Amino acid sequence: MTVMLDPSSHSPLPTTRLTTKQKAVLTQLEQLQEAVSAQRLYTELRQQGESLGLATVYRSLDLLKLRGLVQSRTTADGEALYSPIQQDQHYLTCLQCGNSVPLGFCPLQKMENQLRRSQAFTIYYHTLEFFGVCEPCTHQAP
Amino acid sequence: MTVMLDPSSHSPLPTTRLTTKQKAVLTQLEQLQEAVSAQRLYTELRQQGESLGLATVYRSLDLLKLRGLVQSRTTADGEALYSPIQQDQHYLTCLQCGNSVPLGFCPLQKMENQLRRSQAFTIYYHTLEFFGVCEPCTHQAP
DNA sequence: GGGTACAATGAGAATGATTATCGTTATTTT
DNA sequence: AAAATAACGATAATCATTCTCATTGTACCC
Structure with a gap:
């Protein structure tokens, strides 16, 4: 999974370099008030008419975590819940x-x-x- | 960070009430210096001649967590690592x-x-x- | 404009940790 | 000791996540 870090600094990148789908994942996450699973994000995005695959959701979330825009915690039964990082x-x-x-x-x-x-x-x-x-x-x- | 609850109240039971296999899991965990996965605990216990099933390891760990004797954290790839609670x-x-x-x-x-x-x-x-x-x-x- | 290199994507298969099932075996209770 | 209950083992089932690979999109160069 690719990374594309800004060589000039060691800090998280601006959202500018995100693809359309990656942005969709991020903004969906920002709109929800609670931490959600990747599976649920996927379902909701599809319902809204977004066309993307489950793998892309996972890939996007990994990337967003690497950039410091998204964080995750894990529930007792091993499911990862994602949320925008500021909270x-x-x-x-x-x-x-x-x-x-x-x-x-x-x-x-x-x-x-x-x-x-x-x-x-x-x-x-x-x-x-x-x-x-x-x-x-x-x-x-x- | 330990707990040591008062036995007179609705609290986890003392280690006395643990079965042999549950104790085996706990003492194995206490001997290791690092947090380990259930799978690894299972392998090591078998190597030591303990006769128990994988399911029992999971059941014991759940029980020990409930009693406040064991804690767990989850790695990035979704594997739970267990350790005795005091550390x-x-x-x-x-x-x-x-x-x-x-x-x-x-x-x-x-x-x-x-x-x-x-x-x-x-x-x-x-x-x-x-x-x-x-x-x-x-x-x-x- | 066309070509090349590489990144991103989707669909579905594969993985692997954890849980559930269920028949069997201890353990406790009466 | 029988009955009731809890623990157990083996293995199948589950399910979130990752991998594969063929396809599509995009950026850059000529």
Whole structure:
């Protein structure tokens, strides 16, 4: 999967160099308020009349991740959920029922900048997820 | 980051109640220094003469997670890696080459306790992972 | 304008980790 | 010890993701 990085800098590229289909994937993702799977993106884009294949959706998402425009997290059953990168959204996930509730804030906001400087590694984004048991589930036998 | 729940409440059971095979899975996991896949655990246990099936490894890991004894993170290619819960180990993962290097510390150590109190959710553990481009990869055209 | 090189795409096959099934074997309860 | 229940193993099924490869699109050069 090709990359096409801007040789002049080490930072994510502008969206300008994206193909039509890649842009379609990105804008669809931006319109949704929640993180979604590749499969669902595919279905929705088709319903809207876009003509593209499932492989292209995956390829586009990989590319967009590489460019730092999209991030993903993985659900308990191994499905990757994608979202535009700007939303610094984290979750509390119940090990028992599997539900995730979003955390209203990011406990790492300040720290990431320090980290950026201290590591020889260009950080694009992070994922953070808390696991445990949610309130309803604590009241019922496992 | 551990949990050690009060046995009088609706909490995970002590390791005492684990079956032989479940214990085998747990102790094998504790002996390894790195996070490993279920498949690898299975292979290694068989090599050591343990007689158990792959399905049992998965079932045991699920159970151990539910009890707060084991945690997992998911690699970029969708494989779950398991580790005993006490090690608060996070990673810097390169989007380009896929390599992960462990971060030497946890930026959340202090915060998690505050969080515990502020949420109606029993936190067992968290996963934190940074994504970006590693030093070597920034120097080569993709 | 035509040609060449290479990137992007689609359809479907292949992969591979995880789950489900189901008959069997332990383990607990009575 | 029988009955009830939980754990187990082997293997089939599932399903998200990746691979293959033939085709199409695009950029660049002559």
